Amino acid sequence: MQRRSVEGAVGRLALAAAGLALRGHEVLWQGEGGRVFPEGGPATLHEVPRGLGLARHSADIVLGGPDPIGAALAGWLVRARCMVLALDADSVRRWGHAGRGAWNTLHAWAVIDEADGALLQADPRGPDPERIALWPPQGPPTAPDATHPDTEVLERVCERALARQRGGAPRAGVFMDRDGTLVVERGYLSDPAELELLPGAVAALHELKAAGLPVIVISNQSGVERGLFPLSRVYEVMARLRVESRAAGIELDGIYFCPHRPEDGCVCRKPGTRLLERAAEDHLLTLRGSFMVGDKLLDVETVQRAGGRGVLVRSGYGREQERTLAGALRGAVPDHVCDDLAGASAWILATLESAEEA
Ligand SMILES: [Mg+2]
Structure with missing residues (x-):
């Protein structure tokens, strides 16, 4: 898995992604991982450079947001199957044709605040309501935390995205x-x-x-x-x-x-x-x-x-x-x-x- 920067609207996603690393998932981190893990973080979190060098790595899922263009490009470089973006209703409203096109290039899911949920679900240009997950109402953790509900939400969204991208009828496990x-x-x-x-x-x-x-x-x-x-x-x-x-x-x-x-x-x-x-x-x-x-x-x-x-x-x-x-x-x-x-x-x-x- 891979994500972009730690700031802004995706800060909550960044913390949850770092939580996934604490749960043992391999997370490729673009940007300064030290900001979420002052002590360097778990061995499953790897800082990777920006740019085309990303193609040396591979990942199942690209995490980012709210701009689907940058995320889709990163996803293409790492040969990702899915994309999970932290979105808000305002950013989606500002998406142009390119943004909407990028959203549709990868099997994409969104994680949003509850307050934006109704707005986005009512927006016909927005993501498929089936592919929207809500952040838990209690707000994000102050530091990466494997036990936090945000981490749980993101882990399940990633698993749901992978299973549905694979397609086909429900199978035995x-x-x-x-x-x-x-x-x-x-x-x-x-x-x-x-x-x-x-x-x-x-x-x-x-x-x-x-x-x-x-x-x-x-x-x-x-x-x-x-x-x-x-x-x-x-x-x-x-x-x-x-x-x-x-x-x-x-x-x-x-x-x-x-x-x-x-x-x-x-x-x-x-x-x-x-x-x-x-x-x-x-x-x-x-x-x-x-x-x-x-x-x-x-x-x-x-x-x-x-x-x-x-x-x-x-x-x-x-x-x-x-x-x-x-x-x-x-x-x-x-x-x-x-x-x-x-x-x-x-x-x-x-x-x-x-x-x-x-
Ligand atoms: Mg036993």
Whole structure:
């Protein structure tokens, strides 16, 4: 991802983009990154020069605004698929033919203040209302913040843009539990330095991604509401997961987690299906036909409730959970049980293949 300068109408977008870097996304930064990160910023934020040299870099999405011409040009140089611009009703009104043309050259989305929302949505020359997201009403953070709602809004807009630019009908995806499934179970993992991908996880993810399946992490992180660690810690660990996966050639399509305790009665904690539904909406997935891999029966139950199929892996708590299966009178029964993610990936691919043949 790439964006232009830190000042003016796009300052809020700049802060949110820096928040994305804190979430482990690779952000190419044109301008002075030091202004948002006095200490230099995370390793996922790279300052790049302006001008044609930008063509040496590539990015999926170009961030900027409110001028679509400069953003579209930058997007063209980095071979971006989408553009997300911070807009306001006044700037859109001033767009000429060139501006409107530039807006239409890339799959473009807008993020705007609520006050401008009605104005822009009523303007027939403005962006498609389907491609407008609103900034949260509480205003921007004072410094880049992975936990801030602005960062969340921008991350989801980017994911929605990519999924819709890709086009086609909603497709199956693979939801993945984190602890004990993808990474070594540590018991309330909160230190990024302790994150360790399980053996074989990378190869399995490669297989799934090569088959065109989006991989989305769905995690219960009740340690937050239990007071064991702050919310920011979850993002730090998730950022490490993104960075480690990327180093192995895997770009995770999405990460969703629930910070609540079981007794909070929320709908997002697995086996609640809310996070799957949100991911399906953001990434254009069909839940019926999707899979979830996890080391607990609640992972299996979550996806089955949503109409998909669940795989129990024997890593993490999986072996223990498998033992409870035999005596259980009720509860989720996995569609498949195997040793690890490699086995899960092989089964998922074989299942999809035989469905295609049928
Ligand atoms: Mg687990």
